[in-house]
Amino acid sequence: xxxxxxxxxxxxxxxxxxxxxxxxxxxxxxxxxxxxxxxxxxxxxxxxxxxxxxxxxxxxxxxxxxxxxxxxxxxxxxxxxxxxxxxxxxxxxxxxxxxxxxxxxxxxxx
Amino acid sequence: xxxxxxxxxxxxxxxxxxxxxxxxxxxxxxxxxxxxxxxxxxxxxxxxxxxxxxxxxxxxxxxxxxxxxxxxxxxxxxxxxxxxxxxxxxxxxxxxxxxxxxxxxxxxxxxxx
Numbered sequence: 001x002x003x004x005x006x007x008x009x010x011x012x013x014x015x016x017x018x019x020x021x022x023x024x025x026x027x028x029x030x031x032x033x034x035x036x037x038x039x040x041x042x043x044x045x046x047x048x049x050x051x052x053x054x055x056x057x058x059x060x061x062x063x064x065x066x067x068x069x070x071x072x073x074x075x076x077x078x079x080x081x082x083x084x085x086x087x088x089x090x091x092x093x094x095x096x097x098x099x100x101x102x103x104x105x106x107x108x109x110x
Numbered sequence: 111x112x113x114x115x116x117x118x119x120x121x122x123x124x125x126x127x128x129x130x131x132x133x134x135x136x137x138x139x140x141x142x143x144x145x146x147x148x149x150x151x152x153x154x155x156x157x158x159x160x161x162x163x164x165x166x167x168x169x170x171x172x173x174x175x176x177x178x179x180x181x182x183x184x185x186x187x188x189x190x191x192x193x194x195x196x197x198x199x200x201x202x203x204x205x206x207x208x209x210x211x212x213x214x215x216x217x218x219x220x221x222x223x
Contacts, residue, residue, distance in 0.1 A: 004152070031210050042114075042200055043153070043214040050210070088152055096141065096208045097166055100152030 006089050006101035013109050018076040020104045022089030025070060029091040032065060033098065034074045037086045046074070046087075076106075084108045112137050114203050114215035122221045123191050131186045131218045135203030142184040143212070144176060147198040159184050160207040188220075196222045 003025040012018045024032070029051050035043040049056045049063045049072075056063045062075040076083055086103040093099070115134045123129050135142050141160045145153035155168035159178035178184045182203075188195055198217045205211075 030208065033212070035214070040219075042116075042216040043202075045211065045213055048210055090152075092210075092212075094208055095158070095166055096143065096204055096212065097155050097158065097168070098143075098145075098153070098202070098212065099155070102150075102152050 004089055004091055004099050004101035006087075006104045008102065009105050009107070011107045011109065012079050014079060014081055016079055018074075018079045018083070018106055018108075020074045020076075020087050020089075020106065022072040022074075022101055023070055024072065024089070024091045024099075026091055026093070026099070027067075027070065028094065030094055031092040032063075032072050033088075033090040033092065034061075034063065035088040035090060035100075037088065037103070043088065048092075079106075079108050081108045081110055114201055114213050116199075116201050116215040116218050118218060119216070120219045120221075122223065125191055125193060125222055127191050128187065128189045129191060129220060131188075131199050131201075131220070132183065133186070133201030133203075133215060134183045135201075136213050139203040139205050139213075140182050141204045141207045142178060142182065143202045143204070144184070144186045145200040145202065145214075146170075147200055147217070149197070153200055156186070158207065165207060191222045193222050196220060 033048040034046045090098040143158040144156040147153040157167045201215045
């Protein structure tokens, strides 16, 4: 399960919702993750979803998982300029190894 | 509750030299994984340490080696540095190796000249 694909760029206006999409290949993945990376920084764990769940909501964040299509999305409600960053989707193997996409650069315009 | 810490923050080395990077996991975690993130790319898995043993390894040459200490902290060693080893090296900690929650440190920026 080593192919994780994401679109590279997304631009939204402040206050709108952002939706970042991701596809993965390994049907045996245990968990699927979303991480945020700001310039020059490490990765911040935003949220994760167990592979047998369809949806998880955490404040402004909603994760949707379509296991049949191996599609994961992250919706950020009421997007703020402070949400501008690179967002990484990752799938986790049973032993905890993570496979990452190349990241989606989210730009939020005031 | 201390998060994942890494040292040093930045490092500049010359081609052919050796480097050691350090990581202390989040309090209560016992598993450390190392990742290499080249510019503009997603992190790539190097290896994972659990119970002081290398449990999994990614597609990296033997020049990359590591160690885990009884207090769960870990070191990443890279020998015979190449220009292509320039990257951000990230450490992630978790509990039990297959935990749902994996937390990353701030990384060490290695530049090889």
